[in-house]
Amino acid sequence: MTAPTPPSARAVGSAPSAPPTLVRDYGDPATEYAALRTGALLVDRSHRDRWTLRGAKARETLTGLVTNDVAALAAGHGCYAAALTPKGKIIADVRVFAIDGGTAVPPSVDGVRTWLDDVALVVDVPARAAEGWGGMLKKYVNPRLAPYARITEQVRAFGLYGVHARDALAAAFGTPPSALSQLAPYGHATLTSGGEALLVVRVPDLGLDGFEVLVPASAFDAAWARVAGAAPGIVAGGELAYAIARVEAGYPEWGQDVDDGTLPQEANLDELRAISYTKGCYTGQEVVARIHFRGHVNRHLRGLAYPPDGTPVPRGAQLLDEEGRVVGDVRSSMLSPRLGGVALGMVRREVPLGAVLTARWSSTPEDGAAGDGAAAGATADDPRFRTERGVTVGPLPFPL
Known part of the structure; x- marks a missing residue:
């Protein structure tokens, strides 16, 4: 059986080269994304x-x-x-x-x-x-x-996600599929490969069955190759296919969708079961508890759907209501082969689900949007370089 390998000079079945870097795709992101529902998507996650x-x-x-x-x-x-x-x-x-x-x-x-x-x-x-x-x-x-x-340098990680992820991973390491099925979200089991301990974790982040494998860096190549060749339909993929599925599933990425200016409830972390309201004290608990028991946040991470039009609506685009008021902004934004334009946006709480907003952003002449007749001294605020697109606010996750 020929193991799936990204187009490169590497040997068949070999792992992504170290040090780990984020690879956008391996030449065919649509096929990589499709593997989530036809086989399994194999992605290097060592950058975490x-x-x-x-x-x-x-x-x-x-x-x-x-x-x-x-x-x-x-x-x-x-x-x-x-x-x-x-x-x-x-x-x-x-x-x-x-x-x-x-x-x-x-x-x-x-x-x-x-x-x-x-x-x-x-x-x-x-x-x-x-x-x-x-x-x-x-x-x-x-x-x-x-x-x-x-231990980031000593221990690397890869993920296997999709409808056949469980069976392929079980076959790769000789463990019963039922042992992986019994794992709760973020539950894990210790397996072995080449005399090394591997931590296999079940992860829900893409809205489909998925597992991430933490493995000593010295054993990473062998473990990757073992999984890559375990079953037909396993496709090595990059960050783009992973990110599209993550956005569809409604999971935020720190530094992209949330940051140190974001409250947990704004990022829907309560719905994602990341908050306990019964445990003891922790840093920041007073604010989180006050919002939960006595108040609310003024904005939420929402799903945004838009017609695909060549390129995604860019991160940072303003969201305006029908009266022209800014009611939010776009965060992660992708073109999904299955759903069209999809994005996560931070939207004010008074905006109802189903509302149609205008995403607005500016392209400077340097971005190539001005054309040959661009006036000297034009800026990103120049209305000639303003782009708008309608987006529809919806719940998360997107239909999976």
């Missing part, structure tokens, strides 16, 4: 930041830093959560995986120590949020009580 926490106080410590109840996680389970500023703004949205339940040491592979030995928690962080997350750990975590380490 990864951390471990150890020690008896690790779970208690992290619970005091994030919005979800890490202390309540049983071994083998995980959660989505956010770390906040004291004013309740998002420093990072993170995925937390409980390895040992705070007590037992995971078994070594064939008697050899692995990267998971003695680890209490693994935390997976968006690349753009890495600096803020690392700064928060340094500020609030006593390393003598809960030793932490950044």
Whole structure:
């Protein structure tokens, strides 16, 4: 069987070259995207930041830093959560995986120590949020009580998503498909490949069945090739196909859709089960609880649909209502082969679902929108270079 490989001089089945970089696509993003519903999409996710926490106080410590109840996680389970500023703004949205339940040491592979030995928690962080997350750990975590380490260079990751992801991953590593089916969202299992421990996590971020595999960097190429050749229909893909599916599923990307000026409820993190309203205190809790129990936010991340017209509506485009008032802005924006133009937008709460807004943005003469007759000194505010497109506000996720 020939393993799917991006067009390159690499050997068949070989992994993306290190150091990890974001690859937009491998030449055919439509086919890569289609694999989500016909087979499985294989994507390098090594660009994200990864951390471990150890020690008896690790779970208690992290619970005091994030919005979800890490202390309540049983071994083998995980959660989505956010770390906040004291004013309740998002420093990072993170995925937390409980390895040992705070007590037992995971078994070594064939008697050899692995990267998971003695680890209490693994935390997976968006690349753009890495600096803020690392700064928060340094500020609030006593390393003598809960030793932490950044393992991004030592441990890489890839994801397999789509209708056949479970069966292909099970075949690659010789585990029953039922063992993967039983995993809850962000639940995980430890598998082995070439004498190395792999952490296999079930992730819901694309609205389809999906798994991400955390693997020592030295074993990454072999693990990638093993999965790539496990079954027909596996397609190696880039960030574009992944991002289209993420937008359709309504999952925000830190630094793109949300940042440290965004409240968790504005980003729909309560609907995405990233917030516990019954756990103990954490940084920023007072603001989050006050919004939930006594108030509301004035804007929400919404879905925006628009007719495809060559290029996506750009990030940062203003959203105007029928009276010309600015009621929001566009965040991630994609052209979906299945749904047409899709975007995430931060929209004021009074704008109803189904409303048609105008997305407006400006293209400067340097962008090539001015034509040969562009006047000298024209600016991005010049109405001659203004572009508008109608968008329809809808709920998230988009129809999957």
